Amino acid sequence: MVPPPGLSHTLGFVCKLKKALYGLKQAPRAWFEKFSTVVSSLGFTSSHHDSTLFFRCTSAGHIILLLYVDDMIITGDDIDGIASLKLELACRFEMKDSGTLSYFLGIEVASSPRGYLISQSKYTMDVIERARLTNNKSADTPLESNARYSSSDGVPLTDPTLYRTIVGCLVYLTITRPDIAYGVHIVSQFVSAPTTVHWAAVVRILRYLRGTCFQSLLFPSTSSLVLRAYSDADWASDPIDRKSTTGFCVFLGDSLISWKSKKQTVVSCSSTEAEYRAMGSTTTEIVWLRWLLADMGVSHSSPTPMYCDNTSAIQISHNSVFHERTKHIKIDCHLVRHHLQTGTISLSFVSSSLQLADFFTKSHPVHRFRFLRDKLSLLLALAS
Numbered sequence: 001m002v003p004p005p006g007l008s009h010t011l012g013f014v015c016k017l018k019k020a021l022y023g024l025k026q027a028p029r030a031w032f033e034k035f036s037t038v039v040s041s042l043g044f045t046s047s048h049h050d051s052t053l054f055f056r057c058t059s060a061g062h063i064i065l066l067l068y069v070d071d072m073i074i075t076g077d078d079i080d081g082i083a084s085l086k087l088e089l090a091c092r093f094e095m096k097d098s099g100t101l102s103y104f105l106g107i108e109v110a111s112s113p114r115g116y117l118i119s120q121s122k123y124t125m126d127v128i129e130r131a132r133l134t135n136n137k138s139a140d141t142p143l144e145s146n147a148r149y150s151s152s153d154g155v156p157l158t159d160p161t162l163y164r165t166i167v168g169c170l171v172y173l174t175i176t177r178p179d180i181a182y183g184v185h186i187v188s189q190f191v192s193a194p195t196t197v198h199w200a201a202v203v204r205i206l207r208y209l210r211g212t213c214f215q216s217l218l219f220p221s222t223s224s225l226v227l228r229a230y231s232d233a234d235w236a237s238d239p240i241d242r243k244s245t246t247g248f249c250v251f252l253g254d255s256l257i258s259w260k261s262k263k264q265t266v267v268s269c270s271s272t273e274a275e276y277r278a279m280g281s282t283t284t285e286i287v288w289l290r291w292l293l294a295d296m297g298v299s300h301s302s303p304t305p306m307y308c309d310n311t312s313a314i315q316i317s318h319n320s321v322f323h324e325r326t327k328h329i330k331i332d333c334h335l336v337r338h339h340l341q342t343g344t345i346s347l348s349f350v351s352s353s354l355q356l357a358d359f360f361t362k363s364h365p366v367h368r369f370r371f372l373r374d375k376l377s378l379l380l381a382l383a384s
Helices: 028-041 079-092 121-130 161-173 178-190 196-211 271-295 311-318 324-341 356-360 366-374
Strands: 011-017 053-058 061-068 071-076 095-100 107-112 115-119 216-220 227-234 245-252 255-263 304-308 345-349
Touching (some): 011 079, 028 053, 028 061, 053 271, 061 079, 079 095, 107 121, 121 161, 121 196, 178 196, 178 255, 178 356, 216 255, 227 356, 245 271, 255 271, 255 356, 271 304, 271 311, 271 324, 271 345, 311 324, 311 345, 324 345, 356 366
Parallel strands (some): 227 304, 304 345
Antiparallel strands (some): 011 071, 011 095, 061 071, 107 115, 227 245
């Protein structure tokens, strides 16, 4: 986690806490309860929407604290308050101050007047080395254009261990690499019984990563704090079970802060139905992000625009009468319509050519892939 875009003069610090409190090994739950009690006594409030997030807002500024197992990030614009907090915590816990945030759980963070850049370059190279690729070829895209895979493709791998290991690593890479989200979503579906064809798809993703190893996700320092979202679906895209793929991305100003590529759990009877299910998933994410930002002092009084390229799905959300064609998606209809009527979201049409969530629903030709990637605040520096 980096400081929210728009907070001026924010600093991030990393600390490592020992779980041996007062010399006694404690269970994770007891450890977390002890930590929560201590930081609460220091004036911090626990988020109701992320149990590992604590925040404190005073006239001097903001301090946000994020705990991950025994690693902790402290960030905010109250410099004196951060220094005092670190001293207080050092008195209560055995703690190592790792200094200014630059590397955290495999994620590299760099700051400049332009903003924050996060990447996983070192982790990417480690994954490529672990996969034992035999040549230095690179690929222009993670997957071939219009690629479709099934469980019956190719010959089963004699030992799927490496496949599962690399796919697990790729899943972690999607934290900072939205450009591989769809490809990883595809290869993850075959971890139980991978084949040579599926391994070839993994290798292509790795070759794409080799050529874009030093790509970073930019959080501009001048970005606004206004949310906007894009929602899309690829109808009946799975060649075996004919389930659709949901894709969405959410921006905070110019900063991409959330994205997803996921196969829907049920079969949709039409493209409109698939699109509406995707809108339901996107709405849920918007609501959670608005709550989380409100915890950090960033409130949104106006609706969050959600862009969709299916006019029928938009019309359904505005129509209070359920028709035969919508009886299978009533829950999503109620969810989207409720938040539309209460002013949480607004729905806007966007042409398919400018639908950014399309990036997360299918593979694309090189020119289309690069066009969408450039719209996601990804800065590309080619590996040497």
